[in-house]
Amino acid sequence: MLVHPFYHSYNGGLINFNMVRWTGWSEDWITVLVASYSGVYVSIVSFFTILFLFRYWTMMRSQCLEFFKGWKIIILVSWSFIFGVIGGGVVLYFGWIDDYSRDYMRAVMLEHYDLDVDHVSGYTVIAYDSFGNLRWNAFGFSFGIIFLMDIQFAIVGYCGFHMHFKMNDMLKNVSEAHRRLQKQFFKSLVFQITSPTLTFYIPAVAILTVPFLNLEWSLPTGLIVCSFSIYPPIDSLILMLIVSDYRKAMKGIIKHPSNIFGTRPATTAIMVTSHAVTKSAWF
Numbered sequence: 001m002l003v004h005p006f007y008h009s010y011n012g013g014l015i016n017f018n019m020v021r022w023t024g025w026s027e028d029w030i031t032v033l034v035a036s037y038s039g040v041y042v043s044i045v046s047f048f049t050i051l052f053l054f055r056y057w058t059m060m061r062s063q064c065l066e067f068f069k070g071w072k073i074i075i076l077v078s079w080s081f082i083f084g085v086i087g088g089g090v091v092l093y094f095g096w097i098d099d100y101s102r103d104y105m106r107a108v109m110l111e112h113y114d115l116d117v118d119h120v121s122g123y124t125v126i127a128y129d130s131f132g133n134l135r136w137n138a139f140g141f142s143f144g145i146i147f148l149m150d151i152q153f154a155i156v157g158y159c160g161f162h163m164h165f166k167m168n169d170m171l172k173n174v175s176e177a178h179r180r181l182q183k184q185f186f187k188s189l190v191f192q193i194t195s196p197t198l199t200f201y202i203p204a205v206a207i208l209t210v211p212f213l214n215l216e217w218s219l220p221t222g223l224i225v226c227s228f229s230i231y232p233p234i235d236s237l238i239l240m241l242i243v244s245d246y247r248k249a250m251k252g253i254i255k256h257p258s259n260i261f262g263t264r265p266a267t268t269a270i271m272v273t274s275h276a277v278t279k280s281a282w283f
Contacts, residue, residue: 003037005122007207007221010108012214013101014207014221017115017122030121032092038123039088041204041228042148046083048196049152050076055189056159059182060166087148094141095123100130108218127211142208149201156193163189181245188242192235199231 004019016038018030053076057064067076101124102117109117125138167186203224210221240246 003033005034005037005225007225008105008108008112008219009207009210009221010105010218011216012127012211013104014125014211015097015101015105015109015120015122016095016124017109017120019113027119027121031096031123034122035088035091035095038091038145039084041200042087042145043080043084045149045152045196045200046080048200049155050080052156052159052189052193056163059163059185059189060170083148083152087145090141090144090148091123094137094144095125097122097124098137101126112218112220125208125211128214138211142212145208146205149204153197153201160190160193181243184243188239191238191242195234195238196231199227199234203227 005016006019007014007016016034018034022030053064054068056062066072097117097120104126105124106117109115109120123141125141126135127138129135163186167183170182207221207224240250
């Protein structure tokens with residue numbers, strides 16, 4: 001809301017700039033704010049790792065769950081914060097708009113947005129110089145951000161595969177109902193890994209790698225960033241649609257909306273039972 005970032009891809013270049021003019025603020029300071037937007041993005045992706053580790057350690061009944069208790073949780077919060085700071089630093093160091101970048105984006109910024117690129121705050125990725133040689137600043141920018149995200153998804157992927165191979169051993173000595181519920185939770189976990197991959201990781205990688213293809217095009221790519229906002233509702237819907245107890249509870253609410261206000265004890269009982277079964281399944 002403060003930064004109002006907007007993306008535009010033009011041939012071998014990408015620019016992320018602030019659409020709103022702030023009176024009394026220096027252009028360099030606004031550039032720092034735009035870079036902080038990318039830092040927050042990396043921080044959010046890093047937090048997916050923390051959420052998944054909690055679910056993974058819970059299902060595996062690991063002693064590492066102690067990290068989520070007391071002062072130790074600071075370590076996990078720091079993980080997300082540190083990666084966010086590093087991400088913002090990568091953007092500022094490699095993406096600062098230099099003279100060549102301004103000249104490269106000058107015409108397209110004037111044509112599409114009626115903006116003088118000399119007074120635009122943001123960052124750029126210009127893949128090649130005027131001789132067609134790779135610009136290492138652009139490579140460092142794209143590689144740095146993608147590498148930071150790859151670390152998170154590598155951890156999540158490793159835990160996911162490890163959980164898959166351990167699942168059969170874990171469920172040998174439990175009831176059929178408990179086994180079915182645990183498999184539903186695992187299935188939902190797989191989809192909950194896939195959804196941020198589709199809404200966060202792939203769009204970001206696409207935006208950052210397209211300049212190196214040096215396509216002849218001029219396209220506002222900010223619409224792709226809108227996919228970031230799709231993740232939160234999808235994450236909740238996955239759990240509600242896959243886990244049968246949640247589905248039953250949701251059907252009860254749809255059939256009897258008055259249950260929300262506690263006027264239908266029977267439906268409420270379904271929800272309470274669902275919550276109890278779900279809690280026992282996790283812990």
